[in-house]
Amino acid sequence: MSRIFLIAMLLFCALQSCNSNQKSIDKIISKYDSSDFSCLKNTYIETRSVNKDDVVLLVSKYNLHCNPYIVWVNSKTKKITRIDDNLPIRDCAGYFTNTEIKFYIDFFLKLNFMVLGVDNEDNVYINPNYYDVPFLVRKSKKTNAKDLKDYKLYKGDWYIKKGYEM
Numbered sequence: 001m002s003r004i005f006l007i008a009m010l011l012f013c014a015l016q017s018c019n020s021n022q023k024s025i026d027k028i029i030s031k032y033d034s035s036d037f038s039c040l041k042n043t044y045i046e047t048r049s050v051n052k053d054d055v056v057l058l059v060s061k062y063n064l065h066c067n068p069y070i071v072w073v074n075s076k077t078k079k080i081t082r083i084d085d086n087l088p089i090r091d092c093a094g095y096f097t098n099t100e101i102k103f104y105i106d107f108f109l110k111l112n113f114m115v116l117g118v119d120n121e122d123n124v125y126i127n128p129n130y131y132d133v134p135f136l137v138r139k140s141k142k143t144n145a146k147d148l149k150d151y152k153l154y155k156g157d158w159y160i161k162k163g164y165e166m
Helices: 002-032 084-094 097-113
Strands: 043-050 054-061 069-074 080-084 116-120 124-127 136-138 151-155 157-160
Touching: 002 124, 002 136, 002 151, 043 097, 054 097, 069 084, 080 097, 080 116
Parallel strands: none
Antiparallel strands: 043 054, 043 116, 054 069, 069 080, 116 124, 124 136, 136 157, 151 157
16 A cells, blocks of 8 residues: 555655646746847857855857857856956967856846846747756747748747657
């Protein structure tokens, strides 16, 4: 009898977790469904690490053909403390100014995402919770759904990565 109860409880917890993920995704969608991300066109920002003192972010062009800028942000003040531009200058003659990077970081930190990218077609790629590839995409009106072959329709203009478990 206790074995059946344990299995039932595990199943219940798993279903609750899925339901919680779906609610979290739905909350993001409702909050950012009509938000304007065009100021980040062709930009990709990823949280690389977080500790009590610093947040380390990677900032690059969306196409990722050039190495990223590495940006350290004070965890408490949310101010940039350092920008390492050695790799972008070496590989791509430096493609963002410090002013642009500051603007992108300020915008990104207000959203509290782990990953955010906006491609040239204005599709918005998001991973709100994990240091991982974006699993949620808001398709722009300019994009054909066939272009999002790694994603499946979730609702409205929002797509979710194929194989993502909710």
